[in-house]
Amino acid sequence: MNEWLSMWVVYERPTDFPDHFVVRRFAIAANEVVAGAGPDDMMLFDTLDAARKRMSEMQLSCLRRHPSDEPQIVEMWL
Secondary structure (H helix, E strand, O other), rough: OOOOOOEOOOOOOOOOOOOOOOEEEEEOOOEEEEEEHHHHHEEEEEEEEHHHHHHOOOOOOOOOOOOOOOOOOOEEOO
């Protein structure tokens, strides 16, 4: 049985939602990463501060983006 870790990725104005900050959940196991497909796996925000507030309310910790990440990625939360 796999134990999954949820990682939330914050995107700044991605092409599918150019007027929002989008937070998407990815489930990670030993050798597998699965993008969430359910309605609870994505959130839209008008500001980065609002997205960060929600992630903090979920008691998650922020990780800075890696230089090789897509330019729309702001940060990740675990």
